[in-house]
Amino acid sequence: MIRGLLALLMLVALPARAEEVVMGLSHDRVSINTSFDGSEILIFGAIKRETTISQDPPLQVIVTLSGPVAPSTVWRKERRFGIWMNTDAVEIDEAPSFYAVATSAPWENVISDVEDLRHEVSIPRAIRSVGAPMNITDSQSFTDALIRLREKQGLYQRRFDSVELRESTLFDTSISMPANIVEGRYLVRVLLTRGGKVISQHVSEMEVGKVGIERWLFNLSRNQPLLYGLLSLVIAIAAGWGASAAFRALKSG
Numbered sequence: 001m002i003r004g005l006l007a008l009l010m011l012v013a014l015p016a017r018a019e020e021v022v023m024g025l026s027h028d029r030v031s032i033n034t035s036f037d038g039s040e041i042l043i044f045g046a047i048k049r050e051t052t053i054s055q056d057p058p059l060q061v062i063v064t065l066s067g068p069v070a071p072s073t074v075w076r077k078e079r080r081f082g083i084w085m086n087t088d089a090v091e092i093d094e095a096p097s098f099y100a101v102a103t104s105a106p107w108e109n110v111i112s113d114v115e116d117l118r119h120e121v122s123i124p125r126a127i128r129s130v131g132a133p134m135n136i137t138d139s140q141s142f143t144d145a146l147i148r149l150r151e152k153q154g155l156y157q158r159r160f161d162s163v164e165l166r167e168s169t170l171f172d173t174s175i176s177m178p179a180n181i182v183e184g185r186y187l188v189r190v191l192l193t194r195g196g197k198v199i200s201q202h203v204s205e206m207e208v209g210k211v212g213i214e215r216w217l218f219n220l221s222r223n224q225p226l227l228y229g230l231l232s233l234v235i236a237i238a239a240g241w242g243a244s245a246a247f248r249a250l251k252s253g
Contacts, residue, residue, distance in 0.1 A: 019047055019194075019200060020047070020048045020049070020192075020200045021045060021046075021047055021048075021061070021190050022046055022048060023043060023044065023204060024044055025042070025043060025206060026041060026042035026043075027041070028207065029207045029209070030207070030209075032208065036179055037179045038176060038177055039177045040175070040176050041175050041206070042172065043063050043102075043172065043173055043188060043190070044170075044171065044173075045172075045190055045202070046169055046171070047169050047192060057194055058168065059168050059192060060103065060109065060110040061110075061163045061165055061190065061192060062102070062104075062110055062189075062190070063101070063102045063103075063163055063188070063189070064100065064101045064121060064189045065098070065099070065100045065177075065186060066098065066126060066187045067096050067097040067155075067182060067184060067186050067208075068097050068182060069095060069097070070094070071091060071093055073090070073092070074089065074143075076089070076142070090129065090139050090142035092127060092129045094127065096126055097181070097182045098156075098182070098186070099126050099155070099156050099157070100157035100159060101121060101159065101160075102157075102159040102160070102162045102163050102175060103159070103160045104163040104164075104165040104171065106161055107122075110193055111191075111193050115196060115197055115198050118198075123156055123158065124143065124147065127147070153178070154176070155180070157175065159173070177208075181208055182208070183208055184207075185207060186205065186207070186208055187204075188204045188205065189201060
């Protein structure tokens with residue numbers, strides 16, 4: 001929420017430009033149900049301008065899609081006494097549950113390191129880890145490990161050179177969201193850059209949430225945990241009895 005507010009404030013603070021980016025989404029809500037196996041979001045838009053198109057240097061577009069942020073503990077495993085066990089740990093203050101960044105050109109051509117730091121665009125910049133225990137001298141390796149893990153899970157995505165930019169005016173890209181995304185408010189940003197500098201940006205939001213029986217069970221587990229536990233027990237007993245009865249019927253047959 002804080003990051004979203006800061007992004008909106010930066011958008012308001014940007015002065016009037018000769019070129020301004022506007023955007024749209026294929027849908028602004030993703031519903032999670034029993035058959036949910038992921039979703040693909042189409043992000044599209046256009047560049048409004050008050051002057052003729054300037055090609056030197058060319059315009060570039062960056063699109064980011066960020067999920068709810070939360071702290072995360074990263075452990076380091078080491079082999080001791082013949083077994084692998086957790087040893088050191090670092091608490092990462094804020095890490096987005098999902099983060100995808102797509103660009104219209106290779107990364108080094110779209111934004112400078114200074115602008116990346118200022119606007120927190122790349123995956124490492126979107127993660128905030130203030131400190132680590134005194135005995136840990138390589139705290140950055142824990143952040144790198146978190147990024148690698150979530151990239152394998154499809155939760156962090158670097159999609160460089162995947163934004164289609166036509167005639168320096170129209171753009172579009174698609175981002176795939178895996179089935180293991182979490183509920184919450186997702187922030188979509190489109191940044192327009194020239195010569196590595198951000199000259200305009202547009203911010204939008206979309207919701208991801210459970211629907212149907214998943215929503216009912218989720219609310220039940222939060223609001224009436226005792227009833228939820230009893231219901232789970234009844235279902236487990238019924239499933240066990242049904243499996244046992246089916247096995248006896250097959251055996252007798």
